[in-house]
Amino acid sequence: MFNTREFQAIYVMWLRQMKRFLRSKSRLVSTIIQPLFFLFILGSGFRTVITLGEGGDYLHFLAPGIVAMSILFSSMFTGVSVLWDKQFGFLQEVLVAPISRFSIIIGRTLGGATTALIQGLIILIIAIGLGVPISSFFGLLLTIAFMILIAFSAVGFGLIIASKMQDFHGFPLIMNLIILPLLFLSSAFFPVTSNETMKIIAFFNPLFYMVDGLRGSLIGFNNILPPLVNLGLVFVICIVMMTIGSYLFNKSEA
Amino acid sequence: MDIIKTKNLTKKFSDLTAVDNVTFSVHKGEIFGFLGPNGAGKTTTIKMLTTLLNPTAGSARISEFDIIKQRDKVRQNIGIVFQEPALDTELTGEENLEYHARMYGLNRSKRKDRIEEVLKLVDLEEKRRVFVKNYSGGMKRRLEIARGLMHYPNVLFLDEPTLGLDAQTRRAIWAYIKKMNKEEDTTIFLTTHYMDEAEYLCDRVGIIDRGKILVINSISNLKSAVGKDVITLSCTDLNKLNKKLQEQKWISKIKQHDGFLTLGVEKGDEKIPIIIELAQIVGVKIKSISVRKPTLDDVFLSYTGHTIRDEEVKSNSMIGIHPQYTRGKR
Ligand SMILES: Nc1ncnc2c1ncn2[C@@H]1O[C@H](COP(=O)(O)OP(=O)(O)OP(=O)(O)O)[C@@H](O)[C@H]1O
């Protein structure tokens, strides 16, 4: 089975992204440095200003939010990077190969998710090193599950964007007008409990369930919904994103 | 045996018919060329034949497999070098080849041997571990040709294989194309808008314009319809000079268009003084005169009575040079 073309195609798509990721030192560094900056600057700047519902250290509150953010950004980027392949023609090389588009998408998604997870894990380990507590072993497993689901959802979303855009020009617009506001309203950086309107808005925000779930499973307090409820919801979000993303990618012509 | 067979192949993009009822066949083992100006429908035809685009109407078979119903079979049997570069520049040359081979189901030992073979064919053995982003334009093109050959395709499609390359690299690539046609017995379908390229490489060419095939023949036959050399001139009274020149038997063809006279002749250099003399006899003053090798444009003129594109001719006085075109831009 490991020699079948479809398996090889998935493997190639995955391996290619891993190589590109590991070779691009600047990307590796910047995607790790950026969330760390957020962690330190926000962590020390807002520590005294923000009051948390259940009390506790602001850094502990922030860490899950930053982990979610780094995975989101990285996965979205790999999802959208299909555009590179489109623009630079490499996509055509893949599309004329005797392999199904399904394998191409699976390979791409796995590759994107793996690189995002590596980054998320590095941030997580640093956060734990800084004293962010782990609620329990089961909590840690749940954390990983959330990280995986976040990664796949964001790759799916990236694929949706990529199949709707012709080039990269619109990408910053989408980041600034959609992703950042959603992230701010997701309780990643500050709690949404202080204000009833914000809480209601949060319930319409898919990122909220990801961040809240990650927080609930990692540190185990200051979360609003129980982690398993969040997990179920995020799972549904993930399936929806992946389905739409692969459907649109499938339909797009080279 | 015909390895590519198309029947009334048509592609419409909303109201534009890019490929219009095209019927032709390519024999096994030959080098067949599509010669046509920008926007003629060459790439669109290739994309349909390589299963990247669905035809609006008509059908085609490659190695007896239908391009719509048996996509996977067709894909296994073809290799393609796209007009736009399609390499992963962040990978090495060897990695590009290896990933390609994996997707086409070559096993490990086959992969290894074949990579050696094709690298040797295009003289890139020394650059195998270099990242493609550090390759020159010609090296990239050679690597793409090598990659197209990796999986032993029956037919290799080359979409403008030497566009934007310098003369020396073009010669080298021509040599590789000839070599693989001979040594690997690969049938080659290429597109180009260079006459010299078609002439050097192709056994037969089809001239395509605005989606339609005008004629299929060997280049030498096509050119002999024009003459060995082409003289273009402008003068004070075109009609008068035209009439005088019509009497000359050594002129194979005269066309009058856009304030110019175009003549097909042999040994053009020697004919210029004779023409000037004739002009003096009828009292016409020649404003400009030049001699050149026939171009695609001239072949067009002789087959259609009009130049390739009036507006295009204005911006590029000679077809074969397309300044708006750059390849390998990254
Ligand atoms: N995806 C598309 N959507 C709409 N029109 C298209 C599309 N692709 C090609 N065309 C049009 O179809 C016509 C033929 O294009 P094609 O790319 O086949 O030309 P070509 O012969 O390869 O030209 P060139 O020498 O410039 O590569 C052009 O008028 C082009 O604008």
Ligand SMILES: [Mg+2]
């Ligand atoms: Mg083209």
